Amino acid sequence: MDCAFNWEYNTLINELTQGIEHTKQLRAYLSSMASTTTENQELLLQKILSSIEQSLLILKCSGSSIQSPQPVLQTCGAIESSVSVDGSPRSEDKKRSFKDHQEVINISKKRKSQPTWTEQVKVSAQTGFEGPTDDGYSWRKYGQKDILGAKYPRSYYRCTYRHMQNCWTTKQVQRSDDDPTVFEITYKGSHTCHQATNSALQPKSPENQEFKKQANYQTGQYSNQVLMNLRANLRVDTNDLDKNETAACSFSFPPTFSGLTDENRHFQISHVDENLMIGGGYSPSFVSPTTPESNYFSISSSCQMNGFGMVHNGHRSESDLTDIFSANTSSTSSPILDGEFSLDHFELDPNFPFDNPRYFS
């Protein structure tokens, strides 16, 4: 390797490292003025940091065997050896025979020598998510797997243009066990495709949408959205505790309703079976001030236990239910039983796609 290249390479590394350092200093400075630091600023800082860190990573992966010192960049494969865009006639991708499959195996073995790195992405209350979640590429989910010892399943994505542009990048998304607002994204290989990289034109990367749902929940837009959908899709049984007849009627919220707040964002499970029934409790301020019992309604909903990590290889479990409802501190977990009607409160879990009408047939 010639000296000029080495010098330029090292200078570039130094510049990028300094960029990271200065950004961190700026962040420290801003957070020292707690009153003026906004979520947006933090998001921007995070974005800048991760852009620089990624650049550093790419540089190191492709140009040198120097170990990465950055915590965010956890692993780094060797030099990308596959310059194998040799135009050799790869047998057609449709109908995959065993032979074809072997070919794929060979390719994926080559893939192992491709750069791999991991990023931590934190969901933010204000902005929805931080970090490079919207990496400007579009991804197609091709698998989900329960991981031993991990609370949440791992999702597998490949580049949407794998076949069209022969781009073999993949990424895995794993939600963190200890901090559910953190997602670990592992990229494998770098894009060889040419995509419109304007993220505004690409709002639909899968985990992006997942994050946004979470954001909506946390900002309170979620609450309104949930309400709209509840209003539109749910039926409410005016099912008194002492009466068994259930007269379905449409439910309407008081005109003064402006979104769920901490005090009234409470639901409870009243019944569990093939079609999950959830109960809804509303704070007395929303309901005509009668008896305390009348403040509670049983909201019946055909609810597919599906998506967002709630189906674990097809097995429905009690933990699936607790995925939807996370217990309030004062609650016991016992109410999640068939037929039981407890007044214990549960908070809506941010993961459950309440804004997806298909869960409320």
Added chain:
DNA sequence: ATAATTTGACCTAG
């Protein structure tokens, strides 16, 4: 209609 996702089956490394 096409495109994307879901999810059990399949494959392989360890």
Added chain:
DNA sequence: CTAGGTCAAATTAT
């Protein structure tokens, strides 16, 4: 054998 990664048919979204 098991765990993790991928495939692909069926299902769902657009």
